[in-house]
Amino acid sequence: xxxxxxxxxxxxxxxxxxxxxxxxxxxxxxxxxxxxxxxxxxxxxxxxxxxxxxxxxxxxxxxxxxxxxxxxxxxxxxxxxxxxxxxxxxxxxxxxxxxxxxxxxxxxxxxxxxxxxxxxxxxxxxxxxxxxxxxxxxxxxxxxxxxxxxxxxxxxxxxxxxxxxxxxxxxxxxxxxxxxxxxxxxxxxxxxxxxxxxxxxxxxxxxxxxxxxxxxxxxxxxxxxxxxxxxxxxxxxxxxxxxxxxxxxxxxxxxxxxxxxxxxxxxxxxxxxxxxxxxxxxxxxxxxxxxxxxxxxxxxxxxxxxxxxxxxxxxxxxxxxxxxxxxxxxxxxxxxxxxxxxxxxxxxxxxxxxxxxxxxxxxxxxxxxxxxx
Amino acid sequence: xxxxxxxxxxxxxxxxxxxxxxxxxxxxxxxxxxxxxxxxxxxxxxxxxxxxxxxxxxxxxxxxxxxxxxxxxxxxxxxxxxxxxxxxxxxxxxxxxxxxxxxxxxxxxxxxxxxxxxxxxxxxxxxxxxxxxxxxxxxxxxxxxxxxxxxxxxxxxxxxxxxxxxxxxxxxxxxxxxxxxxxxxxxxxxxxxxxxxxxxxxxxxxxxxxxxxxxxxxxxxxxxxxxxxxxxxxxxxxxxxxxxxxxxxxxxxxxxxxxxxxxxxxxxxxxxxxxxxxxxxxxxxxxxxxxxxxxxxxxxxxxxxxxxxxxxxxxxxxxxxxxxxxxxxxxxxxxxxxxxxxxxxxxxxxxxxxxxxxxxxxxxxxxxxxxxx
Numbered sequence: 001x002x003x004x005x006x007x008x009x010x011x012x013x014x015x016x017x018x019x020x021x022x023x024x025x026x027x028x029x030x031x032x033x034x035x036x037x038x039x040x041x042x043x044x045x046x047x048x049x050x051x052x053x054x055x056x057x058x059x060x061x062x063x064x065x066x067x068x069x070x071x072x073x074x075x076x077x078x079x080x081x082x083x084x085x086x087x088x089x090x091x092x093x094x095x096x097x098x099x100x101x102x103x104x105x106x107x108x109x110x111x112x113x114x115x116x117x118x119x120x121x122x123x124x125x126x127x128x129x130x131x132x133x134x135x136x137x138x139x140x141x142x143x144x145x146x147x148x149x150x151x152x153x154x155x156x157x158x159x160x161x162x163x164x165x166x167x168x169x170x171x172x173x174x175x176x177x178x179x180x181x182x183x184x185x186x187x188x189x190x191x192x193x194x195x196x197x198x199x200x201x202x203x204x205x206x207x208x209x210x211x212x213x214x215x216x217x218x219x220x221x222x223x224x225x226x227x228x229x230x231x232x233x234x235x236x237x238x239x240x241x242x243x244x245x246x247x248x249x250x251x252x253x254x255x256x257x258x259x260x261x262x263x264x265x266x267x268x269x270x271x272x273x274x275x276x277x278x279x280x281x282x283x284x285x286x287x288x289x290x291x292x293x294x295x296x297x298x299x300x301x302x303x304x305x306x307x308x309x310x311x312x313x314x315x316x317x318x319x320x321x322x323x324x325x326x327x328x329x330x331x332x333x334x335x336x337x338x339x340x341x342x343x344x345x346x347x348x349x350x351x352x353x354x355x356x357x358x359x360x361x362x363x364x365x366x367x368x369x370x371x372x373x
Numbered sequence: 374x375x376x377x378x379x380x381x382x383x384x385x386x387x388x389x390x391x392x393x394x395x396x397x398x399x400x401x402x403x404x405x406x407x408x409x410x411x412x413x414x415x416x417x418x419x420x421x422x423x424x425x426x427x428x429x430x431x432x433x434x435x436x437x438x439x440x441x442x443x444x445x446x447x448x449x450x451x452x453x454x455x456x457x458x459x460x461x462x463x464x465x466x467x468x469x470x471x472x473x474x475x476x477x478x479x480x481x482x483x484x485x486x487x488x489x490x491x492x493x494x495x496x497x498x499x500x501x502x503x504x505x506x507x508x509x510x511x512x513x514x515x516x517x518x519x520x521x522x523x524x525x526x527x528x529x530x531x532x533x534x535x536x537x538x539x540x541x542x543x544x545x546x547x548x549x550x551x552x553x554x555x556x557x558x559x560x561x562x563x564x565x566x567x568x569x570x571x572x573x574x575x576x577x578x579x580x581x582x583x584x585x586x587x588x589x590x591x592x593x594x595x596x597x598x599x600x601x602x603x604x605x606x607x608x609x610x611x612x613x614x615x616x617x618x619x620x621x622x623x624x625x626x627x628x629x630x631x632x633x634x635x636x637x638x639x640x641x642x643x644x645x646x647x648x649x650x651x652x653x654x655x656x657x658x659x660x661x662x663x664x665x666x667x668x669x670x671x672x673x674x675x676x677x678x679x680x681x682x683x684x685x686x687x688x689x690x691x692x693x694x695x696x697x698x699x700x701x702x703x704x705x706x707x708x709x710x711x712x713x714x715x716x717x718x719x720x721x722x723x724x725x726x727x728x729x730x731x732x733x734x735x736x737x738x739x740x741x742x743x744x745x746x
Contacts, residue, residue, distance in 0.1 A: 044589065047575060051688060053589070069676025070588040073716060086676075089696065109489075116492040117484035117510070137490070186566055193559055202420060215443040216417070216426070303442025303459075315424060323462065343446060 003081050006041050025136045027059035027104035032113045034312040035142040040079040059104040095125040108138035147317040148331035154355050157333050160243035161353050161364035164236045167191045168367050178223050181206040185219035192236045201235035201242035201314045212346040226252040229346045242314040244335050245365040246351030259373040261340045265348045268292040268338040276361045283325035289338040298340045307335040332356045376454050379414050398509045400432035400477035405486045407685040408515040413452040432477040468498040481511035520690045521704035527728050530706050533616035534726050534737035537609045540564045541740050551596050554579040558592035565609045574608035574615035574687045585719040599625040602719040615687040618738040619724030632746040634713045638721045641665040641711040649734045656698030662711040671713045680708040705729040
């Protein structure tokens with residue numbers, strides 16, 4: 001990763017800021033870890049959601065990375081295009097100090113990450129300055145930038161998807177009745193690390209039998225059994241980039257109900273994929289899958305959205321759901337993952353990760369484990 | 374874990390709400406994962422800060438757990454003392470629907486977790502109700518409850534601390550020049566899982582040589598070497614409860630600088646521990662360690678606080694730092710972890726986790742790896 005990438009992105013953000021008349025600000029305060037990394041190269045995560053490892057202050061004349069002493073050296077190493085300022089007390093208390101070096105008056109903030117409390121405290125301190133600085137919501141400007149992947153980002157995502165696809169191949173090949181969900185999940189994590197991933201992109205879901213009816217099941221000590229659905233929803237993080245794939249597996253032939261459900265989910269997914277092209281509304285793609293599932297009589301059992309963007313975060317834009325549509329664009333990378341979940345019985349989910357190219361979606365996940373029921 | 378615990382805690386919260394004249398509200402909206410779990414037993418984490426897995430609404434007459442369809446069954450299984458409401462659209466859009474079943478007018482919210490954006494949207498929707506509901510900051514009320522551990526929580530924390538202490542024993546015993554920081558970190562993670570922990574309580578820090586000067590170093594491919602400091606800062610999560618311990622290790626005798634630093638840090642830590650008793654100010658304990666380090670000439674190289682509470686979260690109250698003191702109380706569980714970090718050279722940190730009892734602090738971590746330089 002080289003510095004010009006971050007300089008280019010930062011310059012692009014400033015152009016967008018200037019052009020966006022509905023967002024009246026002349027600087028951006030970036031606190032989301034993925035956005036911070038995207039613009040500066042600073043890889044630190046927030047150890048807890050309420051504990052920031054730093055933030056960026058970006059204006060025409062300023063490139064500041066404000067952090068605390070735990071991260072000073074890391075920040076200096078990773079983000080050479082930014083000036084690192086180490087707070088003496090904390091971000092809020094240090095505002096009078098570091099704003100001496102800056103020159104803006106209307107600061108955009110990330111309203112879906114900044115807590116109410118920190119907004120209050122920061123806002124008050126900025127208002128006391130002379131001249132005062134005001135806070136304005138950035139309305140997801142950097143998140144939107146991240147939705148269009150650069151070519152090398154697509155390659156990074158493809159590598160990540162490829163790794164998890166192969167791991168899943170190996171794990172599915174070895175599945176046997178009697179092993180527990182936890183054991184399978186742990187195997188996946190070991191393979192991810194042995195293959196050089198930083199780790200998982202999210203805690204693996206390995207859900208068997210009735211547990212597969214829980215879309216966000218946590219792996220348990222339940223032993224997997226013959227003829228029941230086993231959902232594996234997994235991903236790795238490789239060079240910062242996340243992957244996400246789901247397969248539903250049966251050891252031995254399932255009953256007709258699950259064959260029907262499986263067929264329906266697969267049909268819904270393939271049909272939705274067929275509908276995807278640049279400038280299509282995301283709600284329209286979701287509707288294709290949702291209608292097929294509803295027509296098959298399972299409308300009440302598909303409660304989540306059809307998919308989500310994937311990149312430096314496992315869940316990002318664009319969202320594909322029944323509400324709040326967006327026009328899909330070339331360079332978007334997202335999942336397509338319909339599911340049907342019968343409470344107490346079990347469920348089926350199938351998920352691919354695709355990049356949208358001019359010619360249509362190209363599937364990045366690469367695992368052929370499907371049934372032809 | 375049985376239901377009466379959650380009923381008792383919820384009742385206690387309501388008593389506190391009623392008694393707290395500075396917090397004018399008759400209900401609490403709980404969104405922090407650890408607080409949610411503490412009051413209800415619902416174990417789900419938030420996959421991202423911006424993606425809630427649910428929240429609690431608690432008033433004299435209501436015990437609601439509002440979640441979405443991904444978590445309905447888990448919530449019903451884990452939180453039987455709450456009524457589970459599954460949103461049809463999302464929390465904000467569903468407010469007119471589920472508030473039909475509730476009976477309060479001033480709702481306390483967690484201002485250090487709720488985002489500015491969600492506060493705006495929720496506040497607007499609640500204001501449209503008739504009669505309207507207003508939002509008021511809860512000022513950390515549930516977090517404060519969690520700072521005083523129940524006896525069985527201390528036992529759970531002791532088990533967690535004991536597991537990581539033993540793992541560290543094994544790992545330190547096997548350390549050899551030539552293994553990488555990443556390999557050591559991965560070994561710790563494997564041992565945690567093999568021993569039955571849910572996982573790590575935070576990403577392990579294994580930082581050798583100059584990397585040990587970074588208080589939050591990420592394990593790298595650097596090979597550990599003779600005579601240099603190796604900081605291992607690690608913890609597991611066992612039955613929900615976190616542990617946290619740090620040792621600094623040398624393979625072969627270090628130079629006089631590091632011997633001096635090690636001696637100073639150990640002396641600072643033991644002196645701070647000697648100062649701890651119920652009703653002592655946390656700032657006073659921090660000052661004991663900080664002054665010893667400053668007197669030894671390293672005042673500029675100890676940039677972080679002395680310690681933090683540990684429980685369902687790795688970092689919680691009480692905080693032990695130079696600012697914003699609090700009176701330490703019986704039942705507090707926290708770390709004592711001074712450090713000295715010389716940029717470019719290396720650092721030393723030593724950390725114990727203690728429970729404060731009437732007679733003084735009892736160390737829960739149980740690893741005797743110290744040097745008598």
